[in-house]
Amino acid sequence: MNENIKMSKFAHITKVHPCFNEKIHDKVGRVHLPVAPKCNIACKFCRRSLGKEACEHRPGVSLTILKPEDVEEYLKRVLKEIPNIKVVGIAGPGDSLFNKETFETLEIIDEKFPDLIKCLSTNGLLLNKYYKKLADLNVKTVTVTVNAINPEILKDIVEWVYYNKKIHHNVEGAKILIENQIDGIKKAFDEGLVIKINTVLIPEINMNHVVEIAKELKDYAYIQNIIPLIPLYKMKNMRPPTCEELKRVREECEKYIPQFRACGQCRADSVGLIKERKILEEFFKEKNMEQNKNLDVFELKHFSH
Ligand SMILES: C[S@@+](CC[C@H](N)C(=O)[O-])C[C@H]1O[C@@H](n2cnc3c(N)ncnc32)[C@H](O)[C@@H]1O
Ligand code: SF4
Ligand code: SF4
DSSP states (O other): OOHHHHHHHTHHHHTTOTTTOGGGTTTOEEEEOOOBOOOSEEETTOOOEESTTOOOOSTTEESOOOOHHHHHHHHHHHHHHSTTEEEEEEOOBSOGGGOHHHHHHHHHHHHHOTTSEEEEEEOSTTHHHHHHHHHHTTEEEEEEEOOOSSHHHHTTTEEEEEETTEEEEHHHHHHHHHHHHHHHHHHHHHTTOEEEEEEEEOHHHHTTTHHHHHHHHTTTOSEEEEEEOOOOGGGTTSOOOOHHHHHHHHHHHHTTSOBOOOOOOOOTTOEEOGGGGGHHHHHHHHTTOOOOTTOOTTOOTTOOO
């Protein structure tokens, strides 16, 4: 579809969604409801953490798992205390579509808070099964994480895929995931859902391949969000991309899909404005401050009481 037609067709949604529109990232808030703990695939970089000890700001982390029956009260509190929340999303901490609580929660929101835009993120394994149900529940935006479209590459990112009551390892699992993702994305797009593609950039594995994802999905994705690897779990010894690499890959992919560059890599229980964690970065940029990467943070000599 022509880029301008695609943009204007979805403008009523994307104009008010902070994760589909960088310009309003600092003005419109979102709330993630951590109702979906289980996952049906095993990404080698994903470490889910729950509880008070889990204080990191990254995907897969949540203070607690919220039960659908608590959602109404929690949302009422959020809307009262935080102004300008327009979007309610389900981003795990596991996979949204693999937890029945997701659908129960979406029903509650649709009935009690019809004005909020409903959004979710998924690995896409079950998207071709549930896209219609999502549209019927008035979900408007779906983020699908696609890290490779070649099974030989994806097999090094995803350890196994649980599908049709069986665990599929290696290339076999990767093939099932890729086929379902692409099929689900096309069907969800035809159903009128606005699609964002998340792609984790893992320099040692998919850096030269990410542009192929953009080429393959250019007609269906509204925007692509390429996020740097946070080295964890079985990828804890791998390096994240440099800023220069991230910039280069985003520029390459921008030829095919518009790029989103303001992702805060939020927790599964984030609430409020995404910019809150971005203030220092903006200050740094505005002041054109020099990078102090040569500073030895372990140097103690120059400070004395
Ligand atoms: C925790 S997942 C939840 C939604 C769904 N399961 C998925 O994978 O799309 C949310 C996003 O965080 C990303 N993510 C998880 N762990 C990460 C890591 N260590 N580094 C970078 N991105 C990560 C996922 O790839 C996904 O795009
Ligand atoms: S699909 Fe999402 S929740 Fe599941 S392992 Fe991968 S990143 Fe983690
Ligand atoms: S993780 Fe990125 S896309 Fe999702 S709510 Fe946060 S900023 Fe938006």
